Amino acid sequence: MRILIAEDEVELAKGLKFLLEKNKFTVDMVHDGAEALTYVRGRDYDVVVLDIMLPKVNGLDVLRQIREAGSGIPILMLTAKAEIEDRVAGLEAGADDYLPKPFASPEFIARVKALSRRNAGYMDLCLTFGNVQLDCNRYEMACKDRVVRLNNKEFQLMELFMRNPRFVFSTAHLMDKIWGQDSEADISVVWTYVGFLRKKLKELGADIEIRTARGAGYFLDV
Numbered sequence: 616m617r618i619l620i621a622e623d624e625v626e627l628a629k630g631l632k633f634l635l636e637k638n639k640f641t642v643d644m645v646h647d648g649a650e651a652l653t654y655v656r657g658r659d660y661d662v663v664v665l666d667i668m669l670p671k672v673n674g675l676d677v678l679r680q681i682r683e684a685g686s687g688i689p690i691l692m693l694t695a696k697a698e699i700e701d702r703v704a705g706l707e708a709g710a711d712d713y714l715p716k717p718f719a720s721p722e723f724i725a726r727v728k729a730l731s732r733r734n735a736g737y738m739d740l741c742l743t744f745g746n747v748q749l750d751c752n753r754y755e756m757a758c759k760d761r762v763v764r765l766n767n768k769e770f771q772l773m774e775l776f777m778r779n780p781r782f783v784f785s786t787a788h789l790m791d792k793i794w795g796q797d798s799e800a801d802i803s804v805v806w807t808y809v810g811f812l813r814k815k816l817k818e819l820g821a822d823i824e825i826r827t828a829r830g831a832g833y834f835l836d837v
Contacts, residue, residue, distance in 0.1 A: 616731050616771070617641045617659065617792060621651035621677065622666040622693065631664065631723065638724055639754060639770050640731075641795045648672025655681055659792070660688055662730045667694035667705065675708050682709035689730035693718075742777040745823035745837045747816070749777050758819035765815075768793055768808055776825060776835035785832040809833055 618635050622628040623646045632642045643658065645651050648669040655663060655677075663681070667674035678690060691712045692705040702713045712726055742749040748757045754770045755762050765773060771793045775784070784792075789805045813825055823837050 616661045616774075617643070617795065618662050618664060618727065618731075619651065619654055619658070619660045620644045620664045621646075621648065621654075621669060621674070622664070623647060623669050624666075634720055634724060635727065636767060638728070639767050639774075640727070641771060641793055643795050646670075648674065648677045651677050652680060655686070655688070656684075662727055663688055663690045664727065665690055665692055665710075667692055667701070675704060678705070678708045678710055691726055691730055742774070744777050744780050744835065745821060747777075747819065747821045747823055749773055756815065756819065758816075758821050761819045763815050763819060768804075769811055769815075772808055773812055776833075780835050783828045783832045783834045788832070 616639070618640050620628050620631050620635075620642060622631065622644075625646060628644050628646065632644050635642045643654055643660075645654055646669075649671040651663075651665065651669065652672065665674045665677060669677065672680075674692060674694070678692070681688065681690070689711045690709070691714060692710045693714055693716060694701065694705075695716045702715075705713050711730055714723060714726060740751045742751065746758050749755075750757065751774065753764075755764050756773060757763075772789065775789070775792065786802060786805045790800075790802050794800050794804065809825055816824060823835060825833050826836050828834055
C-alpha cells in the first residue's frame with residue numbers, strides 16, 4: 616500500500632511517515648500543495664493524507680483539482696481547524712474522511728487503513744494462495760505448521776503478489792510501488808527482496824513460487 620502525505624509541518628510529516636512505515640505502508644512526503652498535485656498526477660496512491668493549510672495551493676484546492684480530474688483516490692484531510700463549517704467544506708469538496716489536529720496516533724493509523732481497504736473494495740486480512748497464508752495483521756506468512764515473519768518491504772512485496780496472483784509486475788513497477796519515488800535505493804534491491812521471499816517460501820515448503828517472466832518481470836504462481 617502506498618500513501619502520499621501532504622503536510623507543511625515537516626516534523627509532523629516525518630512522524631506520520633514513521634508511523635505509516637511501521638505499519639507496512641510505502642510513503643511519499645511533500646510539503647506544499649503544488650508538489651502534492653504533481654505527485655498525485657504522476658503516481659498511483661492508495662490514500663492521500665492532505666493538510667488543509669498548505670502553501671502555494673491550499674488543501675481544499677488540491678482536493679478539488681484531484682476530484683475534477685476524475686480521481687476517486689481516498690483522501691483524509693488533516694487540519695488544525697476543527698469547526699463544523701471547515702469539516703463540511705472539506706467533505707463537500709470530496710474528502711473521504713476528516714481528522715482535526717491534534718489526534719491520537721492509533722486513530723490516524725486506523726483511519727488510513729480503513730480508507731485503504733475501501734479503495735480496493737473489501738480487502739481480506741488473511742490472504743491465501745496455494746498452501747500459503749499471509750496474515751496482514753501479524754505480517755506473517757504460514758504454510759502447514761510453519762510460520763515466518765516478514766519485514767516491512769518483504770510483506771509489502773508478498774502482499775502485492777498474493778493479491779494479484781499470476782500478474783506480471785515489472786521490476787520498475789515494483790520499485791516504484793514498494794520503495795517509492797523518493798527512495799535512494801538501487802533498483803537491484805527488488806531482485807534482492809524477491810530472493811529473500813523465494814528463500815522463505817522454500818523454507819516453508821510452499822507449493823507456490825515467485826517466477827521470472829524473462830524480459831518482463833516477476834509473478835506469483837503455483
